[in-house]
Amino acid sequence: MTVAAPAFPALPELPEPVRARVLTAAADVLPALGQLPPALRRVASFAPARRAKLGASAIGAALADDDLRARVGAQVAARLPSTEAPVERAVLLWLARPEGGEGELGELLAGLAEPDPKRVASEVEQLRDRLTGAERAAREQRALHRAQVDELKAENATLRRRLGEARAGEKAARAAVGEAAEKADALRRDAEAAAASLDKEVRRLRARVAELEADVSAGRRAARADRDEATVRARVLLETVIDAAAGLRRELALPSVTGAPGDRVEAELSAGSEGGGRALTGASAGLLEQYLAMPRARLIVDGYNVSKAVWPGSPLEAQRIRLVNGLAPLVARTGADTTVVFDAANAATRPAVGAPRGVRVYFSPEGVIADDVIRDLVAAEPAGRVVVVVTGDQAVLSDVTRAGARGASVTALAALLH
Numbered sequence: 001m002t003v004a005a006p007a008f009p010a011l012p013e014l015p016e017p018v019r020a021r022v023l024t025a026a027a028d029v030l031p032a033l034g035q036l037p038p039a040l041r042r043v044a045s046f047a048p049a050r051r052a053k054l055g056a057s058a059i060g061a062a063l064a065d066d067d068l069r070a071r072v073g074a075q076v077a078a079r080l081p082s083t084e085a086p087v088e089r090a091v092l093l094w095l096a097r098p099e100g101g102e103g104e105l106g107e108l109l110a111g112l113a114e115p116d117p118k119r120v121a122s123e124v125e126q127l128r129d130r131l132t133g134a135e136r137a138a139r140e141q142r143a144l145h146r147a148q149v150d151e152l153k154a155e156n157a158t159l160r161r162r163l164g165e166a167r168a169g170e171k172a173a174r175a176a177v178g179e180a181a182e183k184a185d186a187l188r189r190d191a192e193a194a195a196a197s198l199d200k201e202v203r204r205l206r207a208r209v210a211e212l213e214a215d216v217s218a219g220r221r222a223a224r225a226d227r228d229e230a231t232v233r234a235r236v237l238l239e240t241v242i243d244a245a246a247g248l249r250r251e252l253a254l255p256s257v258t259g260a261p262g263d264r265v266e267a268e269l270s271a272g273s274e275g276g277g278r279a280l281t282g283a284s285a286g287l288l289e290q291y292l293a294m295p296r297a298r299l300i301v302d303g304y305n306v307s308k309a310v311w312p313g314s315p316l317e318a319q320r321i322r323l324v325n326g327l328a329p330l331v332a333r334t335g336a337d338t339t340v341v342f343d344a345a346n347a348a349t350r351p352a353v354g355a356p357r358g359v360r361v362y363f364s365p366e367g368v369i370a371d372d373v374i375r376d377l378v379a380a381e382p383a384g385r386v387v388v389v390v391t392g393d394q395a396v397l398s399d400v401t402r403a404g405a406r407g408a409s410v411t412a413l414a415a416l417l418h
Contacts, residue, residue, distance in 0.1 A: 008097055008105065011060050015112045018090045025091055026059050027051035029075035037062050069095055086112055288412045292334035294386045300377055300405075301327070301413070302370060302391035303342035303361075309392055309410045310417070320353055320361075326417030328356040336388075339377065343370035371396045378405045 011019060030036065030044040030051060040062050043055030051059075063069045073095030080088055086108050093105040292299055307319035314322070324340060331338045344350055344363035355361040364370045371393060378400045381387050387405040390413045391397060397407035 021091045024052040025076045026072045292336040297336040297386040299336040299338040300389045301340045303340045310414045331358040341370045345369045378403045
């Protein structure tokens with residue numbers, strides 16, 4: 001005779017602890033299931049505690065679907081911290097339903113259905129202890145309530161006394177309010193009289209202000225007329241001087257100025273050097289650019305002092321090429337008369353440098369440092385011409401500044417190089 005294998009019971013047939021745990025476990029994993037039946041979609045949006053409470057019937061009905069129950073079982077198996085407890089193990093077996101798991105589930109449910117005498121005795125003892133504790137807490141609570149009632153009675157008596165005092169104070173306050181109202185009426189009348197007097201004074205002052213504004217306007221018109229007259233006189237005088245200078249230049253047939261005061265010093269440098277030439281001009285920004293954009297501005301650059309500070313890791317030849325080519329856009333935009341002086345005091349030869357147009361490149365003579373050449377170039381310039389010297393040598397900057405030139409930092413020029 002063949003014995004039929006036990007089947008998995010339906011959800012309502014499970015013991016209450018197991019059935020309740022199945023519903024709470026399924027409610028916890030609903031949002032992670034993805035596709036849900038229409039009846040469970042709204043339940044899945046509830047808070048976790050509300051899902052098991054409000055959606056228990058919908059969840060129980062949906063678990064009749066084997067596919068949904070299997071997906072719930074997979075999620076619950078991944079989330080249960082332990083499956084050693086009988087209830088947790090029974091929940092996992094009922095949801096996942098592994099092959100051969102009917103017998104184990106039946107044994108677990110039988111164990112849960114038949115109470116253990118020792119466990120029941122332990123629970124009875126625990127309940128007795130809890131009852132004793134509850135009775136003791138009730139006695140303590142009643143004693144506390146009696147003490148609180150006594151305190152409330154004392155507080156009520158105090159409040160009654162304070163209420164009588166407050167009523168007496170209210171009567172006194174009403175009397176004081178009446179007196180204060182009379183004083184307020186008197187003060188209001190005085191204020192109204194003072195306001196009327198102030199209004200009269202304000203009207204008088206406004207009339208005086210109007211008179212003064214009229215006087216000021218008249219004075220401004222007179223000052224403007226005097227200023228316009230003085231401006232006309234100055235312009236007539238300026239035009240007269242300009243016309244006289246132009247006439248004197250035509251009468252003397254003076255040619256246009258050519259060359260520069262530093263040409264002699266540069267000529268001496270050219271005579272003792274093998275390289276040098278003219279360079280293209282370039283662009284700049286900031287205060288240094290403003291100086292170089294002034295009429296007939298002169299720019300003198302301490303070559304190696306600048307190149308070694310800007311490109312310290314490059315060979316000297318590469319530094320010379322980058323510096324000279326970088327100055328080209330700056331000179332082109334500003335039109336500054338530009339000279340670059342490289343130190344060659346300890347060199348017997350002078351390398352050739354292909355300078356772009358607008359930039360003159362010189363090497364100091366043998367035995368003469370570039371700093372002295374720069375000082376000579378600045379000294380040769382006339383007072384009043386804008387001369388800018390770029391070097392990091394503070395001694396040179398101090399000397400050329402005393403000679404009337406303007407010193408600029410290497411950082412300022414480096415920001416303008418391309």
